[in-house]
Amino acid sequence: MGGMREPLRELVNCGLPQALEVMGERWAFMILRASFNGLHHFEEFLSELGIARNILSNRLAKLVEHGILKRDSCADDRRKVEYRLTEKGFDLLPSMLALRQWGQKYSVECVENPVLVDERDRLPIGPVSILAHDGRILGPHDLWLSAREQVGIRTDGSHAEPTETVGRGDVVDLISKKAAAI
Amino acid sequence: MGGMREPLRELVNCGLPQALEVMGERWAFMILRASFNGLHHFEEFLSELGIARNILSNRLAKLVEHGILKRDSCADDRRKVEYRLTEKGFDLLPSMLALRQWGQKYSVECVENPVLVDERDRLPIGPVSILAHDGRILGPHDLWLSAREQVGIRTDGSHAEPTETVGRGDVVDLISKKAAAI
DNA sequence: GCAACTGGTTTCGAATCGAAACTTTAGAGG
DNA sequence: CCTCTAAAGTTTCGATTCGAAACCAGTTGC
Structure with a gap:
């Protein structure tokens, strides 16, 4: 686009x-x-x-x-x-946990005890995640910015943009390209 | 406990x-x-x-x-x-988005255009969520703090704590009670 | 009535922020 | 080579915010 x-x-x-x-x-x-x-x-x-x-x-x-x-x-x-x-x-709990998990992931000493677990099975919770509307977990490369009125419409006629989305560094540019639609 | x-x-x-x-x-x-x-x-x-x-x-x-x-x-x-x-x-993307979504949810004017969508179906992404290890979405009342060595073990013999977890205000106390296990 | 407790405000020096001017390094043009 | 300009910082200095310590004001318990 x-x-x-x-x-x-x-x-x-x-x-x-x-x-x-x-x-x-x-x-x-x-x-x-x-x-x-x-x-x-x-x-x-x-x-x-x-x-x-x-x-x-x-x-x-x-x-x-x-x-x-x-x-x-x-x-x-x-x-x-x-x-x-x-x-x-x-x-704000998701924000807080996401931040906490990030801090934990990248700090050497940080053993986390007690551990935050799922009350049902007492197993540690997973990472706070970006979800699609149907629950799939999305990574940075799965995201796209779409003009409000074109939500749900795939506007790629000429060539498939998604394949452009290779490597993490590109994601940001893909996003920003679409952002011009503001 | x-x-x-x-x-x-x-x-x-x-x-x-x-x-x-x-x-x-x-x-x-x-x-x-x-x-x-x-x-x-x-x-x-x-x-x-x-x-x-x-x-x-x-x-x-x-x-x-x-x-x-x-x-x-x-x-x-x-x-x-x-x-x-x-x-x-x-x-940091989940943290950032969680924060952004929260801000959006609670601010009057904020129409979000362009919209962040799933690249696959071009539908708006869902809220950033806390997930269980198996992918279930967890709310504040589904969380528990467990001593590191007791992860996976349900230690409730006498009565079922989960039913105590009624109303949001209680969650925090449940968490803090378990936090004494530090 | 009086001491102690809770939840503040005031005061004032130290650190941080922010606007504007200044510096530095690198390319462009002649 | 010499100048002009762009990019990315630094410096400077006044305004704001932070933080430690002291002070203040309702309650409560005795």
């Missing part, structure tokens, strides 16, 4: 910057992880992560503001405040 | 902080995304993202240092430098 590559500056207009606005800040993912691990209180986060008091306060407020955590005073002891994940917060 | 929750400060000793050391910095993911989209040169990144010159220089150096990008002088024009994703860099 014609490779003009033109503007493509609308790149900035996708979900990534939105996500990074909150989760791109220092400590955001660590706090999220602590939440996933069952921490709910200010002082717990404080002692668990080595974060500064004011920064933690700031980050928790921002996470609440963005609807990732919700803040409730404990009924029984109104000194205490509970921070809990919302649905939106839970939806 | 007992839920002592004790130290668990070894949380910090997993892949996440490792990953965040590089990718937690401002702009890191945006640069990565630009790379995935086929940008290779300093001035391209510079004009595409709205990043400052010195910061871009700094970030690229750090990404190279961490083996996410590799830096090569162009043979034909030795003024030019090429930044290209390494294998390690490509392995």
Whole structure:
């Protein structure tokens, strides 16, 4: 498909910057992880992560503001405040795990214990993956950018692009070529 | 199984902080995304993202240092430098997409055009997912933390824990209970 | 009433970010 | 060879953010 590559500056207009606005800040993912691990209180986060008091306060407020955590005073002891994940917060689990797995894969010491397993058979989970609509696992070379109105249509008349998709380095160019359709 | 929750400060000793050391910095993911989209040169990144010159220089150096990008002088024009994703860099695609999809899901305006599709049938890809070893898609409630040496063993004699796993809020506690096994 | 606990705010020095100017190396043209 | 320009950085300096420590304010338990 014609490779003009033109503007493509609308790149900035996708979900990534939105996500990074909150989760791109220092400590955001660590706090999220602590939440996933069952921490709910200010002082717990404080002692668990080595974060500064004011920064933690700031980050928790921002996470609440963005609807990732919700803040409730404990009924029984109104000194205490509970921070809990919302649905939106839970939806960050794949992002968090993908990042974690990547970090694990490429760090020498990192034995991972305890191991995150499937609750059903207690076997370790697999890698977080990009899936096709039908569940096939997709790699970088299986991806294509398609104009919104041409979704589902294979527009290759002249020669088959897919065979162009050889070697990982090409993937990016294939993607970017199609991106000119913005 | 007992839920002592004790130290668990070894949380910090997993892949996440490792990953965040590089990718937690401002702009890191945006640069990565630009790379995935086929940008290779300093001035391209510079004009595409709205990043400052010195910061871009700094970030690229750090990404190279961490083996996410590799830096090569162009043979034909030795003024030019090429930044290209390494294998390690490509392995960040699931993280990046997961983040992007999350941002998209929770932002009002974000129509996503062009759409990332499966190259085979040109249908939009599904959500980046946590998979079991056999490919089943796992949600937060399907996860369990198991001591390394007990992987594959269901240690529930008395009563079935899985039924405890009701409602999302409980997941985190289940996880953290098991985390005491560190 | 008073000490202790929880969850903050304030303050202030250190590190980081970002815009703009400056530097360096390499090709292009004459 | 000499100049002009492009590419990729560096430097500089003001503005922002981070982080440690001190301070503050409601609760609760005694």
